[in-house]
Every structure is written in C-alpha cells, then in structure tokens.
Amino acid sequence: MNTALKVLKADDFASDQDIRWCPGCGDYSILAQMKKVLPEIGIPPEQTVFISGIGCSSRFPYYVNTYGVHSIHGRAPAVATGLKLARPDLSVWVITGDGDSLSIGGNHFIHLLRRNVDLNIILFNNRIYGLTKGQYSPTSVEGQITKSTPMGVVDHPLNPISVAIGAEATFIARSVDSNIKHLASVLKRAAEHPGTSFVEVYQNCNVFNDGAFSYAQDKATRDDATVELEHGKPMIFGKDKDKGIRLNGFTLEVVNLADGNVKEDDLLFHDEKADPALVYLLSRMRHPQFPEPIGVFRNVVHETFEDAVRGQIDQAVQQRGPGDLQKLFNSGDTWTVKA
Amino acid sequence: MSTQASSTIDKPVEFVSGITVRLVGDSGDGMQLLGQQLTNTSALLGNDVATFPDFPAEIRAPRGTRAGVSGFQVQFASHEVHTPGDTLDALVAMNPAALVTNLADLVKGGLLIVNDDSFEEKDLKLAKLNTSPLEDPSMEKYRLIKVSMTRLTKEAVTEFGLSTKEADRCKNFFAMGLVYWLYGRNMDATLRFIHGKFSGGKSAIAAANEKALRAGWAYGETIEALGQSYNVEPAKLTPGTYRNIMGNQALAWGLLAAAQRSGKELFYASYPITPASDILHELARYKNFGVCTFQAEDEIAAVCSAIGASYGGQMGVTTSSGPGIALKAEAMGLALMLELPLLVIDVQRGGPSTGLPTKTEQADLLQVMFGRNGEAPLPVLAARSPGDCFDIVQDAWMIATQLMIPVVVLSDGYIANGAEPWRIPDVTKLTEFKVEHPQENNNPDGPFKPYLRNELLARPWAIPGTPGLMHRVGGIEKEDGSGNISYDPENHQKMVHIRAQKVANAAKLLPPQDVHGPDSGDLLVLSWGGTYGACLTAVERAQSAGKRVALAHLRYLNPFPSNLGDILARYKKILIPELNMGQLRMLIRSRYLVDAIGYNKIKGKPFTVSELYEKIIEQTK
Numbered sequence: 001m002n003t004a005l006k007v008l009k010a011d012d013f014a015s016d017q018d019i020r021w022c023p024g025c026g027d028y029s030i031l032a033q034m035k036k037v038l039p040e041i042g043i044p045p046e047q048t049v050f051i052s053g054i055g056c057s058s059r060f061p062y063y064v065n066t067y068g069v070h071s072i073h074g075r076a077p078a079v080a081t082g083l084k085l086a087r088p089d090l091s092v093w094v095i096t097g098d099g100d101s102l103s104i105g106g107n108h109f110i111h112l113l114r115r116n117v118d119l120n121i122i123l124f125n126n127r128i129y130g131l132t133k134g135q136y137s138p139t140s141v142e143g144q145i146t147k148s149t150p151m152g153v154v155d156h157p158l159n160p161i162s163v164a165i166g167a168e169a170t171f172i173a174r175s176v177d178s179n180i181k182h183l184a185s186v187l188k189r190a191a192e193h194p195g196t197s198f199v200e201v202y203q204n205c206n207v208f209n210d211g212a213f214s215y216a217q218d219k220a221t222r223d224d225a226t227v228e229l230e231h232g233k234p235m236i237f238g239k240d241k242d243k244g245i246r247l248n249g250f251t252l253e254v255v256n257l258a259d260g261n262v263k264e265d266d267l268l269f270h271d272e273k274a275d276p277a278l279v280y281l282l283s284r285m286r287h288p289q290f291p292e293p294i295g296v297f298r299n300v301v302h303e304t305f306e307d308a309v310r311g312q313i314d315q316a317v318q319q320r321g322p323g324d325l326q327k328l329f330n331s332g333d334t335w336t337v338k339a
Numbered sequence: 340m341s342t343q344a345s346s347t348i349d350k351p352v353e354f355v356s357g358i359t360v361r362l363v364g365d366s367g368d369g370m371q372l373l374g375q376q377l378t379n380t381s382a383l384l385g386n387d388v389a390t391f392p393d394f395p396a397e398i399r400a401p402r403g404t405r406a407g408v409s410g411f412q413v414q415f416a417s418h419e420v421h422t423p424g425d426t427l428d429a430l431v432a433m434n435p436a437a438l439v440t441n442l443a444d445l446v447k448g449g450l451l452i453v454n455d456d457s458f459e460e461k462d463l464k465l466a467k468l469n470t471s472p473l474e475d476p477s478m479e480k481y482r483l484i485k486v487s488m489t490r491l492t493k494e495a496v497t498e499f500g501l502s503t504k505e506a507d508r509c510k511n512f513f514a515m516g517l518v519y520w521l522y523g524r525n526m527d528a529t530l531r532f533i534h535g536k537f538s539g540g541k542s543a544i545a546a547a548n549e550k551a552l553r554a555g556w557a558y559g560e561t562i563e564a565l566g567q568s569y570n571v572e573p574a575k576l577t578p579g580t581y582r583n584i585m586g587n588q589a590l591a592w593g594l595l596a597a598a599q600r601s602g603k604e605l606f607y608a609s610y611p612i613t614p615a616s617d618i619l620h621e622l623a624r625y626k627n628f629g630v631c632t633f634q635a636e637d638e639i640a641a642v643c644s645a646i647g648a649s650y651g652g653q654m655g656v657t658t659s660s661g662p663g664i665a666l667k668a669e670a671m672g673l674a675l676m677l678e679l680p681l682l683v684i685d686v687q688r689g690g691p692s693t694g695l696p697t698k699t700e701q702a703d704l705l706q707v708m709f710g711r712n713g714e715a716p717l718p719v720l721a722a723r724s725p726g727d728c729f730d731i732v733q734d735a736w737m738i739a740t741q742l743m744i745p746v747v748v749l750s751d752g753y754i755a756n757g758a759e760p761w762r763i764p765d766v767t768k769l770t771e772f773k774v775e776h777p778q779e780n781n782n783p784d785g786p787f788k789p790y791l792r793n794e795l796l797a798r799p800w801a802i803p804g805t806p807g808l809m810h811r812v813g814g815i816e817k818e819d820g821s822g823n824i825s826y827d828p829e830n831h832q833k834m835v836h837i838r839a840q841k842v843a844n845a846a847k848l849l850p851p852q853d854v855h856g857p858d859s860g861d862l863l864v865l866s867w868g869g870t871y872g873a874c875l876t877a878v879e880r881a882q883s884a885g886k887r888v889a890l891a892h893l894r895y896l897n898p899f900p901s902n903l904g905d906i907l908a909r910y911k912k913i914l915i916p917e918l919n920m921g922q923l924r925m926l927i928r929s930r931y932l933v934d935a936i937g938y939n940k941i942k943g944k945p946f947t948v949s950e951l952y953e954k955i956i957e958q959t960k
C-alpha cells in the first residue's frame with residue numbers, strides 16, 4: 001500500500017499550455033471550477049481523461065494536465081465510449097459545445113445518454129458557434145440575430161435538458177458559469193454519479209452572444225430568474241424566497257407564498273428520482289415565464305454500459321472457458337490430406 | 340447411416356476432373372444453404388472448391404420474379420481451382436425466372452435439372468414469359484431432366500404432418516439429394532447439419548428434411564433419364580488438416596489470431612452494412628476470447644470508438660463497405676494525426692452511392708488511398724482470396740502497431756462470401772509481434788514527449804493510467820516531439836513528410852513482391868484483390884499455351900513492394916485487369932511512368948477465366 005498518497009491541488013491539474021480563449025469568456029470560469037473540483041474528487045491525473053470535439057469549448061483538454069483527446073467535431077461521445085469500453089478503470093470527461101453536441105454530434109449525444117456509459121459530459125451552452133465566429137446554433141433562440149441570421153433565427157431551438165430526458169439520461173443537471181459555488185458542487189455530483197452524467201452549463205460568449213444568460217448570471221436578477229433544485233425540498237425561489245412552483249394537473253405554475261394563500265406543503269417537492277415525465281416538465285420552464293431550474297434534475301442509478309458489455313464477456317468466459325484458437329479453427333467439419 | 344457413393348447399385352459412375360454446378364431459385368428457396376452444403380461436402384471429400392454466391396439485395400423480392408432469383412455456384416475438382424468456374428456443367432433451376440436468367444452459362448450438352456411443378460401459367464407470368472422455356476426448341480442443346488420436385492417432396496414427407504408451406508420448404512433438400520446422388524456426394528455432413536439446425540421442438544422438420552434429401556437421392560438412383568452418375572477424386576492439396584472457410588469468417592479469425600500474437604485485446608466496432616456485417620456477427624460470438632464488439636449508432640461512431648479504444652491501449656478495428664468508409668474518412672484522418680494503431684476494413688461492393696450492395700467490385704481503391712482531406716496517406720493492403728483474409732489482417736495489425744498508424748484493408752463481396760478449403764494453421768507456430776507501452780518519461784528536461792520517434796518513425800504508445808506520461812493528442816497540427824499545437828510552417832512541412840515516410844516504412848516490414856511465371860517476358864499481368872483466382876488461372880492457361888506471361892498479384896497497394904519497379908521493367912507489356920475503371924492502373928502509371936494497359940469490367944460480377952485468357956492472348960499476339 002502506498003501510504004504517502006500525495007494530496008492533490010488545483011495546480012496539479014494545470015497544464016503548461018497557454019490558454020487561448022478570449023478575455024472574459026465564460027470558459028475560464030468553468031476551467032477554474034474543474035481544476036478546483038478534480039483534486040477533491042481524488043482521482044489522480046493519470047487516471048483522468050478529457051475528450052472533446054471541436055469548438056472554443058473543446059480546447060479544454062489542452063489546459064488540464066491529464067490525459068486528453070481533442071477529437072473531431074461532434075464525435076467526442078463516440079471516442080469516449082470506445083475508451084470507456086476498453087478501459088472502464090479510467091475517469092472520463094467529455095467536453096462539448098452546443099453546436100458540437102446538438103448539431104453535428106446530435107446522434108452520438110443521444111446514444112451516449114441512452115447507453116449510460118459511465119462518464120461525465122459537460123455541455124458549454126453559449127447559444128452560438130464561437131470558434132467559427134458567430135453563426136447561430138441549435139440552442140440559439142428564435143429571432144436571434146447572428147452572422148448567419150441577419151434577419152433573425154427562424155428555427156425552433158433544442159432544449160438540451162429536454163433532449164437528455166428524452167434519451168433517459170440517468171444524471172441530468174444544469175449550472176451557470178458565473179455561479180462558481182453552484183457549478184463546483186454540480187461538477188462534483190456529476191463525477192460521483194455512476195453512469196452518464198450530463199451537465200448543461202450556461203456559458204457566456206462575450207464576443208458573439210454577450211449576455212445571452214445575463215438573467216441567470218447577474219446578481220440582481222438571478223434569484224428571480226432561476227430556481228435551485230434541491231432533492232426533497234420544495235421549489236422556492238426569489239430574492240425574498242417568496243415564490244414557489246406548484247404542480248397543477250399536468251402543468252407547472254408559479255405561485256406567490258407571500259400572501260399566505262399557498263403553503264409550502266402545496267409546492268412541488270423536488271425529487272431526483274421522479275418519473276421522466278416530471279423531469280421533462282421541469283426542463284420546459286423557461287425565462288421569463290418561469291425561473292429556470294439549476295441543479296440536479298435527475299439522478300437515478302442504472303447499470304452502466306461498460307459493466308453490461310464487460311459482464312457479457314466475463315459470462316462468456318465463465319460459460320465456455322477462455323477462447324482457444326486451435327479449438328475454434330478445428331471446430332466443425334475438417335478433413336486431413338496425407339503427405 | 341453412412342451413405343456411400345457406391346450405393347448407386349446399377350448405374351455406372353464416371354470420374355471427371357472437375358464439375359461446376361449452379362443452383363438457382365427464388366430467394367426464399369434456400370439456394371444459398373444448398374450451395375454451402377454442397378461446398379462443404381465436396382471439401383470434406385477432399386476436392387478443391389471455389390464458390391460464388393450471388394443473391395439479390397432484397398431480402399424477399401417478389402416470389403417467382405427475375406429480381407428475386409438467388410444463385411450459388413460451386414466448382415469442385417481433383418486439381419487446384421481458384422475460381423468458381425466460367426461455365427456450368429449442370430444447372431439446377433427451381434423456377435422459370437431462375438432458368439431464363441441463368442441458362443446462358445450452361446455448356447452445350449450440360450445437365451439442366453428443373454422443378455417441373457413450378458412451370459405453370461402463373462409461374463411463367465411472374466417471370467414475364469408467354470410460353471414455357473421448357474418447350475423451346477433450344478432446349479435440345481441441353482440434357483433436360485424435368486422433376487416434379489414439389490409433388491415428390493410433398494409425398495415423401497406426408498408422414499410428418501407438416502403444414503403445406505413447411506412441406507414445400509423441404510424441396511430444396513430433395514433437389515440436394517438428387518445433386519448428391521448425381522455427383523456421389525456423401526450425405527453425412529448434411530444430415531448432421533439438418534439435425535443440428537432443426538433440433539428440439541423442430542425435430543419433425545429435421546426428419547422431413549432428411550426424408551426429402553434421401554428421396555432426392557433415391558430418385559436419382561431409379562429414374563431412367565439419368566443413366567449414370569459422376570464423381571470427382573480428391574485433389575492433391577498440401578498435406579495438413581483442412582476446413583472450409585469463407586472470407587468474412589477468415590477475416591474475423593485473423594483478427595483473433597492477431598490479438599493473440601500481439602497480446603492485445605481486440606476492440607471491434609461496426610455499423611451493419613452488406614457485405615461486411617457477417618464479420619460483426621462472427622466476432623460477436625467470440626466474447627470468450629476477450630473480444631469487445633460494439634454495434635455503434637453509425638459508421639462515424641464506430642471508427643471513433645475504435646480510436647478511443649486504441650488510445651486506451653486496446654486494438655481498435657472497424658469494418659464497413661464503401662458508403663460507410665466514406666463516412667469514416669474524417670476520423671481516419673484524425674487517427675493518422677493522433678498516430679494511433681487502427682484497422683479500417685473495407686469489404687467493397689458495387690458503387691457509387693448504394694450501388695449494387697450484394698455484388699462485387701474493386702472501385703474503392705482510390706477512395707481509401709485519397710479520400711481524406713489534406714496530405715493523409717495510409718498503408719493499404721488487399722486480400723486476394725477467402726483464406727487470405729486471415730493472413731492479410733494480421734499483416735495489417737502488425738504494421739499498425741509497429742508504425743503507430745491506421746491501416747486500411749480491402750476485401751470485396753466476392754471473397755467475403757466466397758469459400759475455399761483452408762489449411763488450418765498450427766497456432767503454436769504463430770509468431771509474436773511485440774507491442775509495448777512506455778512506463779518512463781522520455782524527456783529528462785520536462786514533460787513526456789508523445790511524438791518522440793523510433794527508427795521506424797513510430798511514436799510511443801503511452802496509455803492513460805501511466806503516471807507521469809499525461810499528454811494530450813488532437814487533430815490540430817502538432818510540434819514534432821512535444822506534440823504541442825504548432826502552426827509553424829516549417830514544422831508542418833516536416834510533419835507532412837514524416838507521416839508520408841511512416842507509410843513508406845511499411846515496405847520494410849513486408850516481403851518483396853513475387854512473380855508467378857518467367858522473370859521476364861512479353862506480358863506481366865498485374866492484379867490485386869479478389870481477382871487473383873481468375874488472373875492466376877488465365878495466366879497459367881496462357882503459359883501452357885506457350886505464352887511468355889507472368890502474374891504479379893499485389894497484396895500491398897500502399898506502399899508498393901520495394902521491388903515492384905524492377906519487376907515492371909522486365910516485361911514488354913503490363914496488363915492490369917480490374918473490376919473498376921482502372922484505379923490501380925492510374926496509380927501504377929503515375930508512380931512508375933509505365934504505359935500499363937487496362938482490362939476493366941464493371942458488371943458487379945467477377946472476371947471469367949476465359950475473358951482474361953482472351954485478353955492475354957490478344958496482347959501477346
């Protein structure tokens with residue numbers, strides 16, 4: 001036993017590469033929280049792998065001193081799935097953008113979630129294509145003016161959390177780049193979850209889509225514009241904790257707690273193990289009609305993909321014995337030609 | 340219950356050196372099964388065999404139509420054979436559509452056996468015929484045997500109480516029995532197959548099929564129209580223990596062997612596509628070999644997951660056909676930049692686009708050579724026969740791991756589904772190829788250098804989990820040595836050259852090209868891939884006719900063997916037959932500046948020996 005286990009610090013996870021994001025970009029904050037959380041998780045850098053696609057956000061692996069693959073646009077979930085099947089012992093993180101995961105990589109994204117590969121996927125949602133300099137993305141809002149939509153976006157956006165629950169992801173969470181305490185705690189919980197942990201992070205691209213999430217970021221507005229999900233607790237929000245969320249039939253509604261007509265017990269109590277239908281309802285809460293939920297939407301435990309796959313391999317070895325090439329080649333009908 | 344060929348009591352047996360039979364019927368008639376059984380049985384009798392299954396892309400094309408015709412051709416002989424045969428000694432046709440679409444290949448005087456019960460008005464209509472081809476005066480050219488197979492089978496199996504449909508399904512075994520009698524084929528292996536396949540609750544079906552098989556045999560013995568049977572002596576093959584093997588199966592087994600030789604676990608990812616899917620089916624059965632098979636959501640995910648596995652220290656392998664290889668192109672470029680071992684196997688089919696999914700072609704050579712963005716050369720190897728698939732993937736695996744590079748292997752529909760006798764190797768004699776993962780930092784002055792190279796220019800295969808060797812790889816150009824992102828112009832030029840030189844270095848790991856025939860002469864036939872058998876047979880025939888012709892069959896297409904230029908210079912003419920528009924010819928011309936002549940066919944069918952032979956004769960006049 002190695003008794004002198006080194007206590008890891010954030011610096012142990014810093015690489016020697018210059019960071020090339022624009023000054024003020026929300027990516028910095030996410031990187032900082034990741035470097036803070038990694039030592040707390042306690043997995044050494046050599047057991048950790050970051051895999052990304054292409055985009056500003058996908059430069060992330062170069063900036064952490066772990067193993068890493070900066071792959072191709074949209075395909076990081078597939079690379080990570082292969083790595084996890086080959087090496088279930090590794091702690092794997094997938095870093096992706098809204099275009100990377102929901103546009104070009106939409107297919108791999110949903111399949112990763114439904115398979116429940118044990119890894120963490122962090123979607124840096126800035127509602128824009130950053131690296132290609134400002135075209136609209138699948139999460140851009142209707143009417144958004146971008147370089148490729150001078151008259152406004154006409155397509156209807158994808159809601160990443162709704163997509164994730166549609167694929168029945170076992171861990172679904174959302175956080176905000178500037179809300180660093182919250183972000184750190186969500187990242188940590190994602191790391192703890194066995195199975196695919198999906199985290200959407202609202203990330204400000206101050207160059208091409210500045211302020212897209214200001215309602216959720218600014219101290220002045222964020223308490224009214226977001227509601228923090230806490231398992232087993234009623235959904236209460238607002239600067240003065242005077243508003244709540246109630247389930248009325250099959251719809252959610254905002255209720256006022258101040259006037260005394262509604263009691264806390266009438267509110268929706270958040271349940272991370274709730275039916276996917278309820279998680280879906282939460283994912284539909286959009287600013288400004290609703291406060292947008294942040295925190296862990298769902299956290300249930302299912303068998304992981306690699307356990308199931310490896311389990312079949314073990315079972316095959318148990319039932320048939322380890323493979324014997326000579327026996328295989330000689331199986332079935334053979335004949336001998338004499339000299 | 341052994342059935343000897345000699346049980347043909349009264350009728351004489353004529354021994355011939357080889358027979359080519361084609362069995363044709365509806366895709367639901369079980370012709371492929373019949374063909375496989377005949378092949379297996381003939382191989383067990385010691386004949387050399389070569390096969391050509393030919394089936395429609397539709398699973399169940401409309402019954403009785405020409406589009407739904409499925410066929411299986413086999414040549415079995417007492418000498419070595421490398422092709423399924425150009426023309427047919429016998430044709431067994433289960434319906435009019437099958438008859439009219441195949442009759443042209445039957446030799447004059449050849450045996451034509453038909454299921455007489457399926458030549459009724461409605462059958463003719465389905466085949467778009469006004470009159471029965473059996474009434475046609477041209478039938479006189481053949482020895483026509485009309486057999487009421489449907490009726491005779493039904494009568495034979497009444498005791499088993501099967502439904503009409505089930506009873507009808509037994510008729511292919513009746514046909515098989517008749518063919519077995521005709522060529523003195525022992526029924527034992529097929530009986531074992533029947534009882535293995537229809538066991539448990541299906542034992543009535545097994546018994547009925549056995550009865551149908553025996554009834555077919557008995558029919559041959561008794562009817563007057565067949566005055567004799569034939570037989571073929573065993574071939575004098577190299578001593579050893581043999582089995583029958585199909586290309587895709589050999590390929591899968593080659594991967595298992597390579598895994599063992601290199602001490603690496605096989606990670607295999609694929610997305611189903613004809614004609615490559617059988618590799619996935621085959622490998623999925625061998626989990627007890629430690630094989631991890633992954634059916635991905637598409638071809639891109641398949642290749643990317645294989646890259647991920649290779650990064651983790653397993654051997655990533657992906658297979659597909661032309662359309663899927665097109666999808667993998669970008670990721671193949673990534674693997675080349677990451678300098679990771681990877682196998683990309685293309686079982687070619689007729690193209691472009693969906694093309695002819697179940698037919699064969701060699702038209703992906705330029706795609707795998709050049710179908711990537713940037714300067715992105717990769718080693719390309721091609722199997723020449725079903726059995727060679729076993730060897731070629733091991734060569735590819737060796738190159739990939741020794742050079743840290745993705746390697747492309749080409750097969751094709753013809754060899755993937757074709758079968759031949761295969762001498763079973765002695766597993767204890769398979770040599771090891773060493774694969775190592777570094778444990779120590781190679782840079783005394785700083786962080787590990789993932790792109791520091793050995794004498795072959797291979798970088799170290801450092802894998803996650805190794806303390807102190809943390810490094811990041813990616814598709815962006817990187818500085819040689821450190822692997823850090825680099826946009827430096829000089830570095831880019833250097834890296835492009837290094838990646839090209841790595842491919843060239845593969846030639847150092849491979850044997851030189853051999854030539855079949857005289858060292859120099861009037862004509863060199865230069866071929867590659869699944870055309871080997873036909874080219875070899877045609878060249879040998881021309882040699883017997885006194886021509887100064889040789890064959891060089893390429894298994895390594897990139898890089899070309901180091902002695903190929905010298906070989907080309909020693910012949911007056913170079914003929915390159917290909918099932919494409921001249922793709923190897925383009926490569927040879929540009930590389931060696933020789934005025935090679937093409938012989939090109941794109942019909943979704945393999946070459947016949949006689950068309951190649953005629954071309955050789957024409958060029959050597």
Ligand SMILES: Cc1ncc(C[n+]2csc(CCOP(=O)(O)OP(=O)(O)O)c2C)c(N)n1
Pocket residue numbers: 054055056057058073096097098099100101124126128129130131132137
């Ligand atoms: C196959 C391919 N197509 C297009 C591109 C160009 N491209 C690079 S990043 C990107 C979009 C990135 O947007 P997103 O995923 O949201 O990441 P962000 O830069 O916003 O972090 C595009 C279109 C590419 N690199 N590869």
Ligand code: SF4
Pocket residue numbers: 020021022024025026027056057126130131204205206207208
């Ligand atoms: S373009 Fe936007 S997302 Fe990209 S680095 Fe700059 S601020 Fe960040």
Ligand SMILES: [Mg+2]
Pocket residue numbers: 055097098099124125126127128129130137
């Ligand atoms: Mg983006």
